[in-house]
Amino acid sequence: MFPIGLEPDGGAQGEEVRAQSEEPRAKSAGQKAFPLCATSNTTRTKEVRILRTAKIIQRILATVPIVLGVVILVFVFMRFIPGDPVDLMMGQAGNVSRQEVADLRAQFNLDAPIYVQLYDYLGKAVQGNLGESYMEKRPVIDLIGQALPATLELSLMAILFALIVAIPIGVYSAVKQNSVLDRASMGISFLGVSMPGFWLGILLMLIFSVKLGIAPTQGRIAYGTGLVKVTGFYVLDSTLTGNWVALRSSLAHLILPAITLGSPTAAVVARVVRSSMLEVMRQDYIVLARAKGLREFWVVVRHGLRNALIPTVTVLGTEVGALLGGNMIVETVFGWPGLGRLAVTAIFNRDYPLVQGVVMFYALVFVMANLGVDILYTYLNPKISL
Amino acid sequence: MLAIERLTMIYETKRGRVKAVNKVDLSLGKGEILGLVGESGCGKSATLLTILGLVSYPGKVTGGRIIFRGEDLLQKTPAALRKIRGKEIAMIFQDPMTTLNPVFKVGDQIRESLQIHGLLNEQAEGGRFKGRKRKESEMDRVYQLMREVGIPSPEKRYFEYPFQFSGGMQQRAIIAIALACSAQLLLADEPTTALDVTIQAQILELLAKINRERETAMILVTHNLAMAAEFCQRIAVMYAGEIVEQGSTDEVLEKPQHPYTQGLLRSIPRIGKVKQKLEPIPGTVPDLAALDGTCPFYPRCAQARPACLEDERSLEDVGGGHWVKCALYS
Ligand SMILES: Nc1ncnc2c1ncn2[C@@H]1O[C@H](COP(=O)(O)OP(=O)(O)OP(=O)(O)O)[C@@H](O)[C@H]1O
Ligand SMILES: [Mg+2]
Numbered sequence: 001m002f003p004i005g006l007e008p009d010g011g012a013q014g015e016e017v018r019a020q021s022e023e024p025r026a027k028s029a030g031q032k033a034f035p036l037c038a039t040s041n042t043t044r045t046k047e048v049r050i051l052r053t054a055k056i057i058q059r060i061l062a063t064v065p066i067v068l069g070v071v072i073l074v075f076v077f078m079r080f081i082p083g084d085p086v087d088l089m090m091g092q093a094g095n096v097s098r099q100e101v102a103d104l105r106a107q108f109n110l111d112a113p114i115y116v117q118l119y120d121y122l123g124k125a126v127q128g129n130l131g132e133s134y135m136e137k138r139p140v141i142d143l144i145g146q147a148l149p150a151t152l153e154l155s156l157m158a159i160l161f162a163l164i165v166a167i168p169i170g171v172y173s174a175v176k177q178n179s180v181l182d183r184a185s186m187g188i189s190f191l192g193v194s195m196p197g198f199w200l201g202i203l204l205m206l207i208f209s210v211k212l213g214i215a216p217t218q219g220r221i222a223y224g225t226g227l228v229k230v231t232g233f234y235v236l237d238s239t240l241t242g243n244w245v246a247l248r249s250s251l252a253h254l255i256l257p258a259i260t261l262g263s264p265t266a267a268v269v270a271r272v273v274r275s276s277m278l279e280v281m282r283q284d285y286i287v288l289a290r291a292k293g294l295r296e297f298w299v300v301v302r303h304g305l306r307n308a309l310i311p312t313v314t315v316l317g318t319e320v321g322a323l324l325g326g327n328m329i330v331e332t333v334f335g336w337p338g339l340g341r342l343a344v345t346a347i348f349n350r351d352y353p354l355v356q357g358v359v360m361f362y363a364l365v366f367v368m369a370n371l372g373v374d375i376l377y378t379y380l381n382p383k384i385s386l
Numbered sequence: 387m388l389a390i391e392r393l394t395m396i397y398e399t400k401r402g403r404v405k406a407v408n409k410v411d412l413s414l415g416k417g418e419i420l421g422l423v424g425e426s427g428c429g430k431s432a433t434l435l436t437i438l439g440l441v442s443y444p445g446k447v448t449g450g451r452i453i454f455r456g457e458d459l460l461q462k463t464p465a466a467l468r469k470i471r472g473k474e475i476a477m478i479f480q481d482p483m484t485t486l487n488p489v490f491k492v493g494d495q496i497r498e499s500l501q502i503h504g505l506l507n508e509q510a511e512g513g514r515f516k517g518r519k520r521k522e523s524e525m526d527r528v529y530q531l532m533r534e535v536g537i538p539s540p541e542k543r544y545f546e547y548p549f550q551f552s553g554g555m556q557q558r559a560i561i562a563i564a565l566a567c568s569a570q571l572l573l574a575d576e577p578t579t580a581l582d583v584t585i586q587a588q589i590l591e592l593l594a595k596i597n598r599e600r601e602t603a604m605i606l607v608t609h610n611l612a613m614a615a616e617f618c619q620r621i622a623v624m625y626a627g628e629i630v631e632q633g634s635t636d637e638v639l640e641k642p643q644h645p646y647t648q649g650l651l652r653s654i655p656r657i658g659k660v661k662q663k664l665e666p667i668p669g670t671v672p673d674l675a676a677l678d679g680t681c682p683f684y685p686r687c688a689q690a691r692p693a694c695l696e697d698e699r700s701l702e703d704v705g706g707g708h709w710v711k712c713a714l715y716s
Contacts, residue, residue, distance in 0.1 A: 294472075381489065
């Protein structure tokens with residue numbers, strides 16, 4: 001008869017056994033099967049949610065040793081930098097007696113051995129007391145409380161800018177591979193990766209502030225807008241209070257530093273989106289989506305981009321670190337009263353408590369941002385759970 | 387229902403123009419199953435993709451006609467073609483493990499098919515994708531489809547992701563997607579190659595059932611002649627981008643005319659002949675980028691003759707709807 005290569009008499013084995021044993025149950029339950037299963041389904045998702053919350057809490061707790069480690073390192077390293085705060089103050093004050101210097105050291109607790117200082121510091125820090133800034137003579141926590149929203153607002157805006165610019169460019173470059181726009185945008189993104197942040201900042205200032213005069217160069221908001229501070233996020237506060245003058249002013253102040261800070265991230269993200277889109281668009285499921293009769297736009301966005309975002313989010317996690325580092329430079333260039341600028345001045349002034357406090361918050365923001373990225377990742381990739 | 391005439395599709399590559407589909411003629415009646423057999427790389431998948439208009443860069447169709455229900459698909463606008471894709475002609479793929487989108491729930495992927503062609507709500511959406519909110523009535527239709535292709539407890543499995551499905555179950559889900567809009571033509575590209583032997587049989591049985599109950603016409607691509615023998619009414623043999631022989635299953639397998647088909651049958655074991663010597667075909671498959679218009683089987687053919695080097699060959703009827711493309715018969 002006919003050649004053999006396959007004998008289709010393997011019969012009910014493996015999968016079919018499973019299929020058959022499960023099917024009668026579903027069938028006998030008939031129409032009622034659906035509501036029953038629907039309830040079990042909601043309890044299941046509830047369980048998943050509880051599990052997820054527990055894991056998130058676990059992850060947050062796991063960040064404590066990281067933050068602690070960072071604080072201890074900074075505590076020790078700061079004291080290795082030549083010249084302590086008292087030296088600096090005395091240098092400015094002119095002639096002072098040895099006794100005065102010693103008194104001042106004692107007042108700041110700088111004469112004790114370093115481990116005693118550390119022990120004292122941590123003991124107070126646990127109670128929420130981060131000490132008082134030597135220079136400003138104000139509680140460190142107050143200074144940070146003022147600066148943190150400024151930094152977060154700038155960083156979020158920078159990320160937003162990066163994503164809004166980079167994702168469409170990356171997608172378009174991949175879909176129209178080797179087109180003029182692809183080559184141009186990849187060239188620009190190469191510049192974006194390699195250009196130092198302060199240089200782009202100064203360039204933007206020259207063009208938009210000095211030449212065109214359409215954007216301010218320093219600070220977060222113009223004087224006299226009458227902004228009522230609620231959260232410390234000026235864009236949010238001005239919207240909440242309906243103060244449109246303040247909103248305009250704060251956005252105008254925000255735009256140049258946000259572009260400066262976000263550009264390197266945008267460049268990286270555009271490249272990652274492009275390369276992962278190129279990879280994804282070759283996959284079989286893209287052909288299936290087209291074979292279903294789906295419009296090419298939705299094939300690219302829904303089936304393509306949705307998958308390409310998974311590697312992109314991973315890269316975004318590492319970019320958070322770069323962004324926080326970039327903050328110090330950009331905030332200094334644009335006189336942005338955030339954590340970065342606070343850290344830079346505090347380091348120059350050997351303002352130990354302030355440096356320690358700022359770095360602690362830097363570590364916290366970094367760890368939280370990475371946790372956020374991880375959570376986002378689990379939502380994007382169903383195969384991974386926290 | 388489907389008539390393909392001298393269809394040619396090439397890939398423009400650095401190595402040259404790869405003639406993946408070369409002057410292919412095929413025809414298929416309503417409810418008929420045609421087996422498309424041939425070695426790996428001979429252009430079987432390329433033929434199916436061309437029918438659906440899914441050839442993408444660097445491939446391009448350079449000639450021929452694809453007459454589906456009286457209309458040439460190659461003349462249709464992209465929008466008109468989209469309305470046919472998935473709705474009237476559906477496709478099943480070779481590797482189920484990579485064919486479902488890993489980030490969407492299996493049920494939603496089946497539901498998307500219904501939605502694209504406006505079978506969920508009254509007005510047709512024409513390939514637009516709208517929202518992800520699921521209505522119960524919509525989900526019932528998906529459950530029904532899942533049951534039809536033998537996915538157990540669809541109320542649960544709707545919400546699972548492809549990686550939670552076995553290969554066989556994934557292929558069933560893909561078949562459900564293909565069935566969603568009751569396509570009259572199913573292009574099955576080696577639907578069982580990636581599966582275990584027992585699962586293969588189940589999937590084939592499922593396809594046979596669909597063909598019986600829905601009268602769906604199918605082109606079944608395979609390089610397994612036994613499977614084609616079991617399953618198809620007619621068989622087309624493909625070699626190096628060309629259809630070299632086409633006819634009823636019995637005719638082609640019992641009275642193979644083309645030297646390639648004869649060689650193919652001699653190279654696999656047959657039931658009945660106990661001590662049969664297996665003879666592989668000598669030589670290798672030609673490079674599709676280096677074809678010169680002469681018979682691509684010429685270098686490997688035992689019956690080669692000067693006439694084989696003539697440029698034009700066409701499918702000749704050797705009687706009873708049995709067609710052969712070979713200089714021996716012209
Ligand atoms: N994107 C592409 N670019 C260039 N050449 C291609 C491309 N896709 C396929 N080809 C070539 O086209 C020819 C036909 O490929 P096709 O996938 O149709 O083979 P097939 O008969 O389906 O083989 P298989 O049994 O392995 O699936 C092959 O020689 C292949 O190398
Ligand atoms: Mg193939």
